[in-house]
Each structure stands twice: as structure tokens, then as C-alpha cells.
Amino acid sequence: MAQLGFCTLLVFSGLLHHIKSHIKKEDNPEGKERPNFIIILADDIGWGDLWLNRPDNSTPTPWLDSLMLKGKRFTDFHSPASTCSPSRASILTGRHGLRNGVTHNFAVGSVGGLPLNETTFAQLLHDEGYYTAMIGKWHLGHNGSYSPVHRVMTWAALTNQALTFPAVLPVYIVSIVLIRSMRDATPKWDYLCLKMRRLLSNPWTHGALKTDMQQRQSSRFSQPGGGSAKRTTWEGGHRVPTVVSWPKKIKHNSSSDALLSGLDIFPTVLSLAGVKPPSDRRYDGIDITDVLLNDSETGHESLMHPNSGAAGQYGDLQTVRLKHHKAFYITGGSVACDGESGPQQHHDPPLIFDLSQDEAEETPLDPESKEFRSVLKQVEREREALLWDIATDRVSAADYTVIPSAEPCCEPQNPVCRCHRLK
Ligand SMILES: *[C@@H]1O[C@H](CO)[C@@H](O)[C@H](O)[C@H]1NC(C)=O
Ligand SMILES: *[C@@H]1O[C@H](CO)[C@@H](O)[C@H](O)[C@H]1NC(C)=O
Ligand SMILES: *[C@@H]1O[C@H](CO)[C@@H](O)[C@H](O)[C@H]1NC(C)=O
Ligand SMILES: *[C@@H]1O[C@H](CO)[C@@H](O)[C@H](O)[C@H]1NC(C)=O
Numbered sequence: 001m002a003q004l005g006f007c008t009l010l011v012f013s014g015l016l017h018h019i020k021s022h023i024k025k026e027d028n029p030e031g032k033e034r035p036n037f038i039i040i041l042a043d044d045i046g047w048g049d050l051w052l053n054r055p056d057n058s059t060p061t062p063w064l065d066s067l068m069l070k071g072k073r074f075t076d077f078h079s080p081a082s083t084c085s086p087s088r089a090s091i092l093t094g095r096h097g098l099r100n101g102v103t104h105n106f107a108v109g110s111v112g113g114l115p116l117n118e119t120t121f122a123q124l125l126h127d128e129g130y131y132t133a134m135i136g137k138w139h140l141g142h143n144g145s146y147s148p149v150h151r152v153m154t155w156a157a158l159t160n161q162a163l164t165f166p167a168v169l170p171v172y173i174v175s176i177v178l179i180r181s182m183r184d185a186t187p188k189w190d191y192l193c194l195k196m197r198r199l200l201s202n203p204w205t206h207g208a209l210k211t212d213m214q215q216r217q218s219s220r221f222s223q224p225g226g227g228s229a230k231r232t233t234w235e236g237g238h239r240v241p242t243v244v245s246w247p248k249k250i251k252h253n254s255s256s257d258a259l260l261s262g263l264d265i266f267p268t269v270l271s272l273a274g275v276k277p278p279s280d281r282r283y284d285g286i287d288i289t290d291v292l293l294n295d296s297e298t299g300h301e302s303l304m305h306p307n308s309g310a311a312g313q314y315g316d317l318q319t320v321r322l323k324h325h326k327a328f329y330i331t332g333g334s335v336a337c338d339g340e341s342g343p344q345q346h347h348d349p350p351l352i353f354d355l356s357q358d359e360a361e362e363t364p365l366d367p368e369s370k371e372f373r374s375v376l377k378q379v380e381r382e383r384e385a386l387l388w389d390i391a392t393d394r395v396s397a398a399d400y401t402v403i404p405s406a407e408p409c410c411e412p413q414n415p416v417c418r419c420h421r422l423k
Contacts, residue, residue, distance in 0.1 A: 034273050035246070036130070039265070041091075043084065043137070044230070047239045064241075069253045071245030072292060076299070078321075080262045080284075082230060082237035082308035085139050086315065087262060092120035092140070094266025094277070094285040096317065097306050098390050101398035103315025104308070106141055111406045112399025113141010120151065121266045124275050143406050231310040232334045233319035234361055235326075238305055244292055256291055258299030259321065264288045281394045302382040310334050311344040317386065320379045324356040325365075327379045349376055 045064070048054045052065040080090030081097060089102035092114070097103035100118045114120075122132040134148045141147070229236025242260075244250060263285035270277055271287045290296035304317035310333035312318050318329040328351045332344040351364040352375055365372040 037125075037269055037273075039091075041088070041137075045241070046229075046236060047241055048236070050241050053241060068241060068243045071243050071250045071252065072254045072256055073241065073243040074260055075255060075257050077240055077242035077260045078262070078303060078305065079238040079240050081306050082232060082310070084137075086306065086308065088138075088140055089114050089118070090284075091262045091265050092122065093118050094121070094263055094283040095281070096263070096284045096304065096390070097315040098317065099281070099284070099393055099395050101396040102140065103306065103398075104400075106139060106398075106400070107402045109402040109404050109407045110141060110399075111143050111401045111403055113143065113146030114151075115396035115398055116145055118396050119278055121269050121277075123151065124270060124277060125273055128273065128275050130273070142408050229334060231308045232331075233305040233307065233310070233328065234334070235355070235359070237308065237310075246292070250292055254295075256295075256297060258288070258291050258297045259301075259303055259323070260288060260291070260299045261285065261303055268292070282389060302379075304383065304386060310341075317383065320350075320383050322375060322379050322382060324354060325352055325375045325379070326355055326361070327352045327375070350379065352376065352379070 048057070049061065050064050050068065051057050051060045051062075052068050079087045081087045083105055085105045086097040086102050089100050090096060093100045095118070101115045106113060122130075122134070126132045138148050144150070231237060240262075261284075263283075264287070265285065267277070267283060267285045267287040268289055271289050277283065286300060288299070290298065300321075301323065303321040305319040305321065307314055307316045307318055307330065312330040320327045320329075328347055330344065330346055331351065332342045334342055349367055349372075352372055353361045353364055354371075355361070365375070367373075
């Protein structure tokens with residue numbers, strides 16, 4: 001039995017993916033190995049929150065660290081957005097929010113969700129005979145057809161909020177039982193999508209969990225002004241710890257510095273399953289099978305980070321990563337510890353940082369320098385090309401209308417329909 005796992009922890013808006021596969025040769029008509037997948041997303045865990053990534057942190061995170069050693073971990077992996085709904089929509093569709101329509105969070109009373117003609121990899125795998133399921137936080141619409149139950153998940157247990165310990169435990173146990181029974185009952189492939197918060201700090205060890213959480217408060221990867229980087233396009237807003245595990249195929253405790261994104265999960269999962277996505281639209285993710293299995297270091301040449309509410313239009317692509325450089329056309333709006341937010345600032349020409357020298361994005365390049373001018377030219381070219389590609393693509397619009405009657409339920413003590421902010 002082989003297992004394949006993606007594991008992503010996103011900063012503040014965070015995600016954690018873990019994909020596992022169980023290969024049964026006798027069930028594949030063409031005799032081709034088709035893995036199963038488990039993806040685990042954890043909210044609000046940042047790159048710098050792991051002791052493994054920042055050994056100068058005062059508090060160890062032993063469980064998360066040991067998880068990260070279980071496969072290939074990535075040092076330059078990015079959430080497709082810096083808040084929840086758009087990150088999830090991009091992971092499921094392989095497309096930026098400007099294409100799939102999900103550019104900011106849905107509310108508890110939202111009538112809409114991820115546009116119904118956007119296709120998720122779960123739908124595509126389901127059509128190929130995979131069993132698909134999702135547990136925990138969905139946050140892509142719950143009204144009628146937008147619920148995951150109607151989006152070709154074989155079954156789903158969802159909330160709009162991340163689940164906290166210990167509320168996650170019963171859901172976790174029921175899920176394991178269901179997954180096992182599903183697998184035993186059927187010789188088919190099953191896809192499973194788990195989205196839970198803080199699950200991976202050993203759920204039985206509350207002490208470790210607490211220290212992981214406390215430590216999170218004190219660690220920041222980078223953000224000028226010292227405020228939270230959630231919603232911003234500073235590295236602290238989207239660079240996330242990620243691991244892919246697949247025993248016997250991917251080496252334990254290996255790593256890659258390739259520039260990758262959660263957008264890549266869609267094409268990679270489909271490629272590993274031998275499934276073709278619809279060709280009537282364009283995608284932003286790349287197939288990273290070669291990085292996973294062949295030690296290739298070829299990631300994205302450039303990667304756009306969408307505005308996620310801190311500054312500028314939702315979803316607009318005003319931060320451009322180009323190899324080790326990063327250009328900002330807009331900054332500001334980050335909420336600081338005292339609750340205040342900085343002013344929105346437009347930059348023309350953009351601020352450009354060299355992340356290989358300046359991980360904390362503190363000192364922009366001198367606009368008069370040769371390096372700046374050469375990078376700027378390429379940044380402009382890449383951004384214009386992508387915006388043109390989007391302008392000529394099939395793009396969807398999400399319905400963000402909010403009406404109170406669309407609220408499913410609202411009980412602070414009920415983990416399944418909690419709609420109050422977590423403390
Ligand atoms: C969403 O909810 C509203 C009101 O609750 C309803 O009228 C509408 O038909 C629902 N939309 C879908 C797609 O089910
Ligand atoms: C992981 O690999 C690094 C070297 O790449 C090594 O220093 C470290 O001891 C390894 N950790 C474990 C737990 O195997
Ligand atoms: C991995 O490398 C082998 C040998 O070079 C090649 O045949 C294979 O196609 C590569 N796999 C991928 C996914 O690129
Ligand atoms: C979804 O439907 C809308 C409205 O008809 C359309 O504009 C958009 O291009 C469609 N999206 C896709 C991916 O086909």
C-alpha cells in the first residue's frame with residue numbers, strides 16, 4: 001500500500017493539506033497505478049510557526065515538525081490567497097480568484113458560493129470512479145447547490161468555521177471510521193478531502209497543542225510594522241509549510257526550494273490520477289509530479305499573489321513574484337497588534353525586494369539600479385501577460401449577496417454550525 005500526501009500549513013489564513021493514496025492494482029482496468037488522496041488544510045499556521053523552520057523560536061512544535069519530516073517539504077510554497085475562501089477555491093479549481101470568481105470570504109448568510117460551473121478536482125475524480133468526501137471547514141457556500149454534498153462529494157460534514165480542539169475529535173473519529181468502512185466496502189479509489197484546524201498537533205496532547213498555539217502568537221515571518229500579516233501579500237500572509245508524503249515513492253525528510261503554490265495541487269492530483277481537466281478554460285497551477293518524484297527543482301518562473309482584503313481590489317494581482325524577486329504595486333492595510341491598520345499605498349514604480357538577500361522584505365531595491373530596471377521589465381511583462389490571459393479566458397463571478405435567511409444555523413456551542421468568531 002503506497003501513500004501520497006500533500007501537507008500545507010498557511011500563515012494566519014492557513015491551510016494544511018495531506019494526501020494519501022492506497023493503490024490496489026487489481027481494481028484498475030488498465031493496470032495503471034491510481035493513487036488515492038487525502039488533503040488536510042489547517043487554518044492560520046504560518047511558515048515561521050514551526051520550530052523546524054525557525055529554530056530560534058522559543059517554543060518547540062514537535063508534532064508538526066515530525067509531520068514535516070514524513071515526506072518532501074517545501075521551503076517556497078504559497079497559499080493561493082491570504083484568506084480562506086479564495087485559497088480553498090483556488091486549490092480546488094487550480095485557478096486564481098479572478099478566474100473562478102472567489103476573491104474574498106463568503107459570509108454566514110451568503111446565498112452563493114464557488115460558482116457552480118467552476119469544476120473542482122474532486123468532481124473530476126468522482127467522474128472517474130473515485131469516492132470523494134470532505135470533512136470540516138468548507139467555506140465555499142452552503143446554500144442549496146453550493147453545499148459540497150451537491151458538488152459531487154460522496155459525503156460531507158461541513159462547517160464555515162475551522163474546528164478547534166477538542167470539538168474536532170468526534171468529527172475526526174467518525175471520519176476515520178467512515179473512511180475505513182468506505183474503503184473496505186468498495187474496491188474503488190477514494191478521494192478524501194479533510195479540512196481541519198490544528199488537527200495535526202497531536203490531538204491527544206493538549207499541552208503540545210497549547211504551546212504550538214502560544215508560539216504562533218509570537219512568531220512572525222515578515223511584516224513591516226509588526227502587525228499580523230493575514231490578508232496581506234507580505235510573505236507572512238501566504239508562505240506556508242507544506243509536505244507531501246508518499247512512502248516508497250517520496251523520500252523521508254527530503255526538501256525542495258522550488259517556487260510552488262496551492263494552485264498546483266489541482267493539476268498534480270489530476271495528472272497522478274490520469275484525469276484530464278476541461279480544456280475550455282485556463283489554469284494557473286502547474287503539474288509538479290516531476291518535483292515530487294524526480295527531484296526536479298522546476299517550479300513557477302513567476303507567481304502572482306492576489307489582494308486578499310488588506311489593500312486594493314479583492315483578487316487583483318498586484319504582487320508579483322519573479323524567481324527570487326518580489327514586486328509590490330500596492331501595500332498597506334495590515335492590521336497591527338493594537339487593531340489599527342496602515343494606510344493603503346500605491347507604488348509606481350513598484351517596490352522590488354530580493355528575497356534571497358532580504359527575507360523580511362525590509363529594504364527595497366534602488367529604482368535607479370540596473371537590477372531593478374531589469375527585474376521591473378520582466379515583472380511588467382509577466383503581469384500583463386497573465387492579465388491578458390485572464391481577460392480572454394472563461395471567467396466566473398461568485399454571488400456575494402448576503403441575506404439573513406440563508407444562515408444555516410448559529411449556535412456558538414455547536415461545532416457544526418458555529419457562526420461566531422473564534423476567540
Ligand atoms: C439560496 O437561498 C435563497 C434564500 O434562502 C434561495 O432563494 C435560493 O434559491 C438559494 N440558492 C440556491 C442555489 O439554492
Ligand atoms: C533530516 O535531514 C537533515 C539533513 O538534510 C538531518 O540533519 C536531520 O538530522 C534529519 N532529521 C531526521 C529526523 O532524520
Ligand atoms: C522522471 O524521470 C524519468 C527518467 O528521466 C522520466 O522517464 C520520467 O518521465 C520523469 N517523470 C516525470 C513525471 O517527469
Ligand atoms: C460560468 O458561467 C458564466 C455565466 O454564464 C460565464 O460567464 C463563465 O464563463 C462560466 N465559467 C466557466 C468556467 O465556464
